[in-house]
Amino acid sequence: MSLSTTRRHLLAGAAASFVLPAIFRRANADAPIKVAGVHASPVENAWNSRIHTAMQAAAKDGLIEYKFSEGVSATDYPRAMREYAESGAQLIWGESYAVENEARAVAADYPDTAFLMGSSGGPAGDNFGVFGTRNHEAAYLAGMLAGKMSKSNVFGSVGGYPIPEVNLLINAYRMGVKEVNPDAKFLNGFIGAWFDPAKAKEAAVAQIDAGADILFGERIGTADGAKERGVKAIGSLIDYSPRYPGTVFANALWNYRPTIDAIVADIKAKKPVGRDYTEYSFMKHGGNELIYVAAEVPADAVPAMEEKKAAIASGAFEVPIDATEPA
Numbered sequence: 001m002s003l004s005t006t007r008r009h010l011l012a013g014a015a016a017s018f019v020l021p022a023i024f025r026r027a028n029a030d031a032p033i034k035v036a037g038v039h040a041s042p043v044e045n046a047w048n049s050r051i052h053t054a055m056q057a058a059a060k061d062g063l064i065e066y067k068f069s070e071g072v073s074a075t076d077y078p079r080a081m082r083e084y085a086e087s088g089a090q091l092i093w094g095e096s097y098a099v100e101n102e103a104r105a106v107a108a109d110y111p112d113t114a115f116l117m118g119s120s121g122g123p124a125g126d127n128f129g130v131f132g133t134r135n136h137e138a139a140y141l142a143g144m145l146a147g148k149m150s151k152s153n154v155f156g157s158v159g160g161y162p163i164p165e166v167n168l169l170i171n172a173y174r175m176g177v178k179e180v181n182p183d184a185k186f187l188n189g190f191i192g193a194w195f196d197p198a199k200a201k202e203a204a205v206a207q208i209d210a211g212a213d214i215l216f217g218e219r220i221g222t223a224d225g226a227k228e229r230g231v232k233a234i235g236s237l238i239d240y241s242p243r244y245p246g247t248v249f250a251n252a253l254w255n256y257r258p259t260i261d262a263i264v265a266d267i268k269a270k271k272p273v274g275r276d277y278t279e280y281s282f283m284k285h286g287g288n289e290l291i292y293v294a295a296e297v298p299a300d301a302v303p304a305m306e307e308k309k310a311a312i313a314s315g316a317f318e319v320p321i322d323a324t325e326p327a
Contacts, residue, residue, distance in 0.1 A: 032059070033264050036084035037068035038077060038094040045195040046220050046237040047133065047254075051093070054256035063264055064091075078102040085110040091267060094118070097163060104128060114273045116263050120164050126272035131259055133165045134281035135237060135288035136172035137312050138252035139216070140319045141305050142234045142290055143176020145250055146214045147184060148301035149232065156187040156212030157326070158203045158222040160194045164323035166218055169236065169252075171322040173216045180304065187212050188326045197221030205229060223248050232296075241293055250292035258285045283312050 035055060039045075043052040052068065059066040067089075072080050077099045084092050085106070095118040096103035107115040107128040119130040146155060155177055159166045170188060177184045187210055189203035197220050204215050204225025213231045217223050223240055226233035227247040235241070235251035258280040266273050281287035290309065294302075311317035 032062055032065045033267055034088060034090045035059075035064045035066050036087075036089035036092050037066065038072050038080045038084070038092065039068060039070040040072055040074070040077065040095050040098065041070070041195045043068070043070045047194070048095075050237050050254050051256045054260055055093070057257060058260050058264070064260070074098045078106050081106045081115075082109075085113045090114060091116060091263065091273075096121075114263070114267055116259075116273065116277065118165075123274040123276055126274045129263060129273040129275055129277055131277040131281065133169070133237075133254060134278055135252045135254040136169050136321065137283045137319045138254075138288045138290040139169050139173040139234075139236065140176035141309055141312075142216070142250040142252050142292070143173040143178075144180050144305040144308060145292060145297050145301050146173075146216075146232075146234060147177040147179065147181035148298050149249075150181070150184070150214050152211050152213045153181070153183060154185045154187060154211040155214050155216070156204065156207035156210075157189075157216040157218060158200050158207070159188065159190045159218040161192065162190050162325040166190075167325050168321050168323045169218060170216065170326045171324070172319050173234070173252075174326065175320060175322075179308075180301070185211075186326070191219060193219075195220065197224065201225040201228075204233075217248075239291060241291070246296070248293075249296040250290060253289050253291060254281065255287050255289065256281075258287050283309075284315060 037055060039048050041048050043049055055066045058064045069080055081092055091114045093116050094103060097118060100121055103117055104124055111127055114127050116129045123130050157170045159170055174186055187207045191199040191203055193199055200219040200221025201224040204222045208229045208231055215222050215226050215233045217233050218236050223233040223244045227244055233248050235248045237254045239251045240248040241251060259277050262277055262280045263273055
């Protein structure tokens with residue numbers, strides 16, 4: 001059986017499992033919310049994995065019932081959304097960056113179904129909610145640590161595409177570096193893919209050859225280049241430290257569970273979900289955090305970072321959001 005066939009079977013089976021009389025779904029208000037995830041990338045992709053594991057945890061807690069399809073192409077995406085909507089999913093989760101107009105058109109056709117999409121645009125109507133990735137606060141803090149560690153004073157970063165959610169993350173990292181190292185120089189590369197570790201590694205090696213000795217890995221594969229060339233790296237979204245000991249010294253984690261909790265509460269309360277749920281990715285909601293390997297970070301770099309972290313968490317300091325493409 002081909003990979004595409006396998007994915008089609010997964011979608012069909014998952015969608016069919018939602019079939020249930022609508023009157024029963026409405027009457028049983030305490031039942032788990034039926035969630036369908038439509039993942040454009042494999043769920044092991046860093047960004048998708050954070051949503052996928054949070055969904056699985058919410059399902060284990062009895063908050064939701066979670067079915068998903070992965071590796072769904074842009075041409076198949078609207079069809080997948082419609083199949084889940086037709087089969088009784090109460091919430092369809094997805095990533096509409098490559099299918100923005102199509103996803104919104106599907107949601108408009110199913111006004112009684114809630115949609116929550118990773119999107120660079122705003123919400124629409126009562127049922128199309130959006131969210132953006134916001135581990136920029138943790139990236140800023142990681143930059144503060146990195147700024148004290150470089151020997152070459154050149155800092156690199158590898159991203160997928162120059163969309164606002166990626167740009168603001170890399171820019172926040174740079175701001176953190178600049179706070180403690182105003183003379184820092186920066187390199188950046190976009191690989192034109194969300195999941196291509198080989199390309200990310202290639203981009204990382206090119207930056208190392210150009211002088212960078214600390215890399216911010218917005219994409220999986222960056223740390224492979226850093227490890228090969230013996231320089232340091234920062235992970236994004238997930239914890240890469242166990243996979244790259246001695247290479248990855250800090251990680252800007254993204255926690256998606258607060259977003260799930262927020263939209264499920266709205267659905268259960270019969271509130272419109274056509275709003276921006278990005279705020280639940282902020283540190284004050286537990287939506288992102290910095291973790292680091294203390295033994296690999298200079299002791300004198302930590303106090304200023306911890307002070308800034310407390311200010312972010314309390315709201316005393318807001319990490320600027322700069323969505324312009326980093327040079």
